[in-house]
Amino acid sequence: METLITLENVTKTYEDLCVLDHISLDLKRAESIAFTGHNGCGKSTLLKLIAGLIPLSGGKIVRHEKIRFGYVPEKFPGMNIRMKDYLGAIAGIEGVEASEADALVRDFFLEPMKNTKLHELSKGSLQKVGVIQALLGRHDVLLLDEPLSGQDTDSQNVFLEKIHELRDRGVTILMSCHERKLIEELSDREITIEQGKLLCRESDEAGS
């Protein structure tokens, strides 16, 4: 499998706290990796660094080609815009038909709430919107930060189904999660972040 992104001695510090300490990792096309670890160990930080949303403190991240990222944040923000309008605009940006957004809204059981403003939605519904916006369009890498947070069982099953479809299409999946079911069902390998280092579960070797 071709390498899409290479992390070389990546370090990230927040003031005096070193969250990620000289980590190196190759991310390959169509690979699915689950990052696990205690709260605050740097899982979300790692995903954001990979997406280029936050600056590195050291090292470098090499993207071997132009990469389109999809991102499901840990907490999707409740903003003052209707779900239908937001997802319709995102569909427009991604160059997909609005009907694709409508279909995802129905699949995730959000049809009755499509005219509701995001800040009026429940936590689980808001997270579903976060998932839907990431599923719209054609991405090379999908970054999932605790994507199932607050979601009902039926929606979780729909989510798993959609991710399997993306994997079949060759999309690289990088997720930060705690759910064992998600890790076992979706990931090729599990990497634990501990004291700023990566521990690859499969081989039980430090990942750098």
Added chain:
Amino acid sequence: MGGRLRVLKNTYHLYTIRRRLMTRNALWAVTMLVIAAFLGAMYSFPPAYVCSSYLVSSVFMYFLGIYLSMNLHAGENDVFEEILLLHADSDAAYYLSREMLQARMCLICSLILSFFPLIYSIIRAGYFTRAIMPGDVCCGAAVILFCGFCGAETGDFFHPRFIGRRYGICFAILISVVALCKQGLMETFAAFGILEIFMPPVTDSLVLLGNSDNFEAMGIFLIVLHMFAYSLVMMCIKILLLRHSRYRI
């Protein structure tokens, strides 16, 4: 060509999201109230001079631009903006959409401030010392609009991504005060001549007008051009800084 079209299309969709976020937003209500209060105070005592009325409105619009832009960027949610940046796939589309929203708000406020005197002069004949001519409205509207842009870019320059909000407000006020006083400073201290380049030309039109009540078209055009250049430079520097500091830490 396809790439440019895509950028334009994405800019439009991003702008649509931002515009819808502003629907029934308290910022609009407060802004309209402030404009109403200003117009009520400004046009309370006849007779009023045509040109100076417009130019005082332009100074007000400058400060309104600062207020609008600082409130807009204070209302930005980092996660929401990150997601938009990733979807946009083009920094140009993302930053253009921000500028478009700001420009739209300035345009709406400027239109109200520009046409109110004309409408008021029709409703209340004899309020102004002379009839308002189309040239007055054009010159006045141009100065008001571009003063708004200057204010918006000044306020937006101090974005929370690279400067704390309190410091941002202080710096915006400092620049504004210096801009208002620059004529006096330049006359007193020759070294302050550099302010002519770096400060927004908010009061230049008032200096040009002097005791007259007629706009000098070429002079106004040059001042508007200066305002446009100032806004453009501030916008470009700001975008460079925002690109460097994508995330507010």
